[in-house]
Amino acid sequence: MLPAAILPVGHPPIPKRKVGVLLTNLGTPDGADTKSVKRYLAEFLSDRRVVEIPPLIWQPILRGIILNTRPQKSAEAYAQVWSEDGSPLAAITKAQNKALQGAFGPGVMVDWAMRYGKPSIPERLQAMKDAGCERILVAPLYPQYCGATTATANDKAFEALAKMRWQPALRTLPPYHDDAVYIEALATSIEAGVAALDFEPQAIVASFHGMPQRTLELGDPYHCHCQKTGRLLGERLGKPLIVSFQSRFGRAKWLEPATDITLEELPAKGITKIAIVAPGFSADCLETLEELAIRGRESFEEKGGTHFAYLPCLNASDVGVEMLRTLLARELEGWVSAA
């Protein structure tokens, strides 16, 4: 803060100039109860980047059917993975933020926010600006670009800036699906995970969050980004991975092959020992801990699978944080000298 004595009377306080990094992820309910999940799903599923059906048609379906059925089922699923620190997604994003404090020097403030729920992107951007951040790197933590994740997070940030008299300059973290630093971090983490198992997997399944098939046809690069990550990771590990897509939502056709069906079919093909990873998630969450590690295991074992291991996401591991530090430092070039 500049000393008040050198500012003319009535002049607003001027904080010391800083650079900001805002880590963002999807968002998660405040609690594993039906009411909190309903509030979260109402916001999430009203985003027109997520459900591209015209609101006049979609909102009655959402309010009349989905929000009266899904929250209870989803709350039961959340309850199975809820931790002492709350939702795993929030707890891990918070831990990533903590691990990156001071990583880019004293003049760089690192913070975190969620696209849906709290802490919100507008609230944290305003706090950063108030603290003196005149340049902010918004970092949606999605390795693969997707309109329903990366773009909507960036939209929210720009929407917040639209309301500011004095806007900070903004940069956004590009997708890093084929970045050597990301592939190496994944490979290192997978190799360590596999080495710690008491069995040798016959195959590694790489499960990415699904998307409607239509988004691929309309030009969203998400599918290609996932496939490229899978290919590069397989090349680095020295054996091809089985790429699949999980978490189908609604009646439209989604990207294939579906993870649940893939897991059910593997034992009949003689593959009874597998490790499964989720390279598209920068933090473990409901979709990995419940859908893959619990339900995925059940599907696989019911069909004759004998050995199943879910390997965690990069999360706030040393290798994961070092990867984020490297990617973010690169994007801060020209803004921060000693990053």
Ligand SMILES: C=CC1=C(C)c2cc3[nH]c(cc4nc(cc5[nH]c(cc1n2)c(C)c5CCC(=O)O)C(CCC(=O)O)=C4C)c(C)c3C=C
């Ligand atoms: C990592 C990328 C993600 C993409 C792409 C994505 C697309 C997408 N998701 C839904 C619907 C739901 N997703 C839900 C949870 C969820 N999704 C992601 C990530 C991606 N989603 C994460 C990280 C999470 C976990 C949040 C957590 O709290 O742990 C849910 C909520 C849970 C449930 O009720 O099943 C829904 C619903 C759509 C429709 C979509 C693309 C069109």
Ligand SMILES: [Fe+2]
């Ligand atoms: Fe999702």
Ligand SMILES: [Fe+2]
């Ligand atoms: Fe593709």
